Amino acid sequence: MSGPAGVLVVGASAAGLATAEALRRKGYRGGLTLLGAESHPPYDRPPLSKQVLSGTWDTERTRLRQPATLSELDSEIILGDPAVGLDVATRTVRTASGLALSAEAIVVATGLRPRTLPGQGELTGVHVLRTLDDSLALRPALLAASRVVIVGDGVLGTEIAATARKMGAKVTLAGPQQAPLESQFGSSLGNLLGELHAEHGVCLRLGTAVTGLTGRHGRVTGVRLDTGDELPADVVVVAFGATPATEWLAGSGLRVDDGLVCDSRCRAAEGIYGAGDVARWQHDALGTSLRLENRTNATQQANAVAANILGEDQPYVPVPHFWTDQFDTKIQVHGLPNGDAEVTIVDGSTAERRFVARYQHNGKVAGVLGWNMPKQCRLRRQEVVDALSAPVP
Numbered sequence: 492m493s494g495p496a497g498v499l500v501v502g503a504s505a506a507g508l509a510t511a512e513a514l515r516r517k518g519y520r521g522g523l524t525l526l527g528a529e530s531h532p533p534y535d536r537p538p539l540s541k542q543v544l545s546g547t548w549d550t551e552r553t554r555l556r557q558p559a560t561l562s563e564l565d566s567e568i569i570l571g572d573p574a575v576g577l578d579v580a581t582r583t584v585r586t587a588s589g590l591a592l593s594a595e596a597i598v599v600a601t602g603l604r605p606r607t608l609p610g611q612g613e614l615t616g617v618h619v620l621r622t623l624d625d626s627l628a629l630r631p632a633l634l635a636a637s638r639v640v641i642v643g644d645g646v647l648g649t650e651i652a653a654t655a656r657k658m659g660a661k662v663t664l665a666g667p668q669q670a671p672l673e674s675q676f677g678s679s680l681g682n683l684l685g686e687l688h689a690e691h692g693v694c695l696r697l698g699t700a701v702t703g704l705t706g707r708h709g710r711v712t713g714v715r716l717d718t719g720d721e722l723p724a725d726v727v728v729v730a731f732g733a734t735p736a737t738e739w740l741a742g743s744g745l746r747v748d749d750g751l752v753c754d755s756r757c758r759a760a761e762g763i764y765g766a767g768d769v770a771r772w773q774h775d776a777l778g779t780s781l782r783l784e785n786r787t788n789a790t791q792q793a794n795a796v797a798a799n800i801l802g803e804d805q806p807y808v809p810v811p812h813f814w815t816d817q818f819d820t821k822i823q824v825h826g827l828p829n830g831d832a833e834v835t836i837v838d839g840s841t842a843e844r845r846f847v848a849r850y851q852h853n854g855k856v857a858g859v860l861g862w863n864m865p866k867q868c869r870l871r872r873q874e875v876v877d878a879l880s881a882p883v884p
C-alpha cells in the first residue's frame with residue numbers, strides 16, 4: 492500500500508503510537524514522524540493511578556514498547572518538543588524548539604490536560620495526575636501526608652482515593668455528585684461504589700462543590716466547599732476533569748469544540764485526522780458526535796485513522812469500553828450507560844458484589860456494566876452491539 496508521502500503524528504502516547512504501528516502493519520512504507528511533548532518514550536497511563544502510584548510497578552513497566560520494538564517502526568521519534576502551531580494549507584507543524592515539520596497527513600493525538608483550581612499553581616502540596624512525572628511526584632507526597640483530599644468524584648478521583656487509602660493515607664473524597672460516578676452509573680450503583688469506599692475508610696464529602704483551595708506560606712492547608720466548610724489537608728489531588736490539549740491548534744482554522752472536531756472518518760480537514768482523547772468525531776451508529784476518554788478508544792480510533800489515511804474510507808463506529816480497578820473491585824463498562832437510564836441487574840447480585848447491570852434508555856440497551864464479573868459482562872456486550880446496529884425507529 493502506498494499512502495501519503497509522509498505522515499506526522501503529534502502526541503507520542505497511546506493513540507499516537509498505535510496510529511504509527513497500525514500504518515506500518517497495514518503496509519505503509521513512507522516517512523513517519525512521531526512528535527511528543529514529554530521527554531519519556533511512549534508509556535501507558537492506566538497504571539499511573541494504580542500500580543505506579545502504589546509502588547507495585549517501576550516506571551519501566553509502563554513503557555508501551557521496548558526500544559528495539561520502537562526502532563523497528565522505522566520512524567523518527569522527536570520527544571520533549573511540543574507542537575506550538577499548525578498551518579493547515581501546507582500541513583506544517585511548528586514546534587517549541589523551532590522545527591517546522593511538514594507531511595502529507597497529520598494526526599492530532601495530543602490527549603488532555605487536567606483542569607485545575609484557581610490559585611493551584613501558587614501552592615505546594617497540590618497535585619494533578621496525568622503524566623508519569625505527576626505520578627512519581629504524587630507517590631512520596633501521599634506516603635508523607637497526614638490528610639489527603641481528593642477533589643473529584645469521577646473515575647480518576649475514585650481510583651486515586653482507593654490507591655491512596657491502600658497506601659495508608661487518611662483520605663477524603665470531595666465532589667458535587669450525591670454518589671461517586673453517579674452521572675455515569677446512576678444513583679444505585681454510584682451509591683454502591685460510595686459504600687465500597689466508605690468500607691475501606693475513605694471519608695466521603697459528596698453533594699457539594701469544591702470552590703477553591705486554602706493555604707498558608709505558599710503551602711496548601713485544605714479545600715473550601717460551597718457550603719462554606721473547609722476540609723483540612725496537607726496534600727490535595729485535583730482530579731475533576733480534563734480539557735482537550737488543542738491550544739496549539741489556535742489560529743489553524745480547524746474547528747475545536749471540546750476536542751478537535753472530526754467527521755465520521757476521524758478527519759478534521761483534508762489530510763488532518765484526530766485520534767484518542769483529543770478527538771471529537773461523528774459516531775454514525777449513535778447519530779451523535781462523541782469524544783471518549785479511555786484506553787481502548789485510543790487504540791481503536793488510531794486503527795481507524797490509519798485505515799482512512801491509507802484510503803480505506805471507514806467510518807469509526809466503536810462500542811465504547813472502559814474499565815476501572817478500585818480496591819478489590821474490577822468494573823468493566825461497554826456502551827454508554829448514564830445516570831438517567833433504567834438499571835436492571837441481569838447476572839449475579841449486588842449483595843454478592845458480583846453482577847452485570849444493563850442500562851436501558853427509551854427501551855433500548857445503552858450499556859452494560861460488570862462488577863467483578865468480567866467474563867459475563869463481555870458476553871452481555873453483544874446486547875449493546877445489537878442495539879447499536881438496530882435501525883433507528
Ligand SMILES: Cc1cc2nc3c(=O)[nH]c(=O)nc-3n(C[C@H](O)[C@H](O)[C@H](O)COP(=O)(O)OP(=O)(O)OC[C@H]3O[C@@H](n4cnc5c(N)ncnc54)[C@H](O)[C@@H]3O)c2cc1C
Binds near residue numbers: 506
Ligand atoms: C492516571 C490515569 C489512569 C487511567 N486509567 C484508565 C483506566 O483504568 N481505564 C481506561 O480505559 N482508561 C484509563 N485512562 C485513560 C487513558 O489512559 C487515556 O484514554 C489514554 O491515555 C488516551 O491516549 P491518548 O494518546 O489519546 O492521550 P494521552 O495518553 O494523553 O497522550 C497524549 C500525548 O500527547 C502529548 N502532547 C500534548 N500536547 C502536545 C503538543 N502540543 N505537542 C506534542 N505532544 C503533545 C502529551 O504529552 C501526551 O504524551 C487513565 C488515564 C489516566 C491519566
